Amino acid sequence: MASGTEQQCRWRRRAWIAGAAALVVLVAATGLGAWFGSDQAIKVVHYGTSNARVLAVRGDMVTLEQTPQTGKPGTYWLEWSGAYSLLGDVESRAPGRVTRKVLRGSTPSAGTPGYFGNVPPGDPEVAWGIGYTEIMVPTELGPAPAWYVPGRGDTWVVAVHGQNGRRKAELKILPVVHELGLPFLDISYRNDEGAPPSPDGLLHLGDTEWRDLEAALRQARTMGARRFVLYGTSMGGQIVGQFLSRSPLATTVERVVLDAPMIDVRMTAEQGAGNFHLPAFLADLSRQVVRWRTGVDTDRLSLIRYPPKIRPPLLLIHTVPDADDPIQSSRDLVTTGRRLGWEIQFEPFSRGGHTEAWNVDRARYDRLVREFLSPARNVR
Known part of the structure; x- marks a missing residue:
């Protein structure tokens, strides 16, 4: 029969084993959660199932x-x-x-x-009955397709879609652009369907994709473009922001329209963790995993803390209930803009999910874009 001391040792041993096992499970769960969070940010996914x-x-x-x-x-x-x-x-x-x-x-x-x-179907012809040509943009990774709708003058509207999106997402703005007579270029970029993959097969949250936008503007310049209006939605907003920060062609941009943009990757990650009811610290861990997998310093991808060097007049549209890129990031960007003298017209929509401002109030959306772009129509 075991003595009381031996029984105490046994219980102590079991407690240590149980504690160690629980710690291993906790560490594994935290690691899986961080990896899952990084996948939500940088994994390439092509959608298309029925719902x-x-x-x-x-x-x-x-x-x-x-x-x-x-x-x-x-x-x-x-x-x-x-x-x-x-x-x-x-x-x-x-x-x-x-x-x-x-x-x-x-x-x-x-x-x-x-x-x-919430996005139009097909191409410009299918969605709106507007004729177009598909051109290939020579990027550093290979040719990437783009839809070109001709117009008058040499100020072009160039559209950039969001994370794991498609070009058709940007066609909401096309009827107004076409009405104003502005040429329209709807681009694809690395990892899109039909475009070349990135070397690591992962998204870089705008940190490298901006170079494909730059390539598109260079191609447009060979076709007669001289000035540009950039339109970006979701992660496309971050791509536009990085272009304005890093490209020598940023000075050719006359105006910018951003719809539900990814303004600050940290804030977007925290929002994502909340959506999945995960603890807030996992957002920071996920961003560290993103950096390990891609080499991208996500802290630098904040247009609030690191505003672009070139700051054209900006129309900033965001729905209040947006559960992907929080509207607070847009409010904070407006505050930064006031400090820098950056002309930002902020237009919150009280209803609608991520990039659904057009869907919940098309008349207001079209009016805002029309009025904001009208001066660009007169530039030749």
Whole structure:
């Protein structure tokens, strides 16, 4: 029979083993969480699965299965099998169902699965009936495709989409740009579908992608462009910011429009950790993993703490409920702008998710862009 001292030693040993095992599990979980967080920032993902189903069709009214996406207020697109509908706001609701009106495009059949999203379908011709040419931009990694819509004069609008996005995301602005007669160039960059991959196969959050934007402007200059308006959404805003900080062509930029931009990578990472109910310290660890995997110093990717050297007039659009790139980063950029004498027109939208300002209030969005770009139309 074991003595009391031996039993105490045994219990102590078991406690140490249990504690060590718990520590190993905690460290492993923290490491996995940090790696997961870094993947959310830099992993290349190409989307395209269906997320909606048509339950019924009556005339130009389409009833969809209600989901967090299909039940959102505003104007959105439904794509399926090479066709699409531009759907208006929710007309009526019933348990598990929402009904919306077809504003443009085809009408789907009942039972059709499709993708319900906030970006236009296809290309400029498909989305808006506007003719275009696809050109190839010679980047340092190889040719990258871009859509070119001709216009008048030598001031071009160049559009840059966001993280793991597609060129079609930037087509929301095209009707207004085309109405003003400005040439439009919608670019792709490294890791996009059809564009060359980065050497490590990962996103660099704007730290290297800005060079592909620079290559696009160089190509545009060979085609007659002299001045530019840059339009960037989400991570495209960070790409534009890094271009303005680092490129010798930044002085050719006359105006900038940013929609829900990634202004500060730290703030975006903290927002992402909160979205997944992860502890805040994991955001810092994730950024360290990003630096280890890519060599990118994410601390430098803050337009608030490191504002660009060239600061053209900026129209800054952001939805208040944005759960990806927090609106506080835009507010902080406005504060920085005031200190530097940087002309920033800040336009918050009270509704809408990430890059959905156009979707929840197209009339206001188009008016803001039209008024902001009108002076550029007169530059020749």
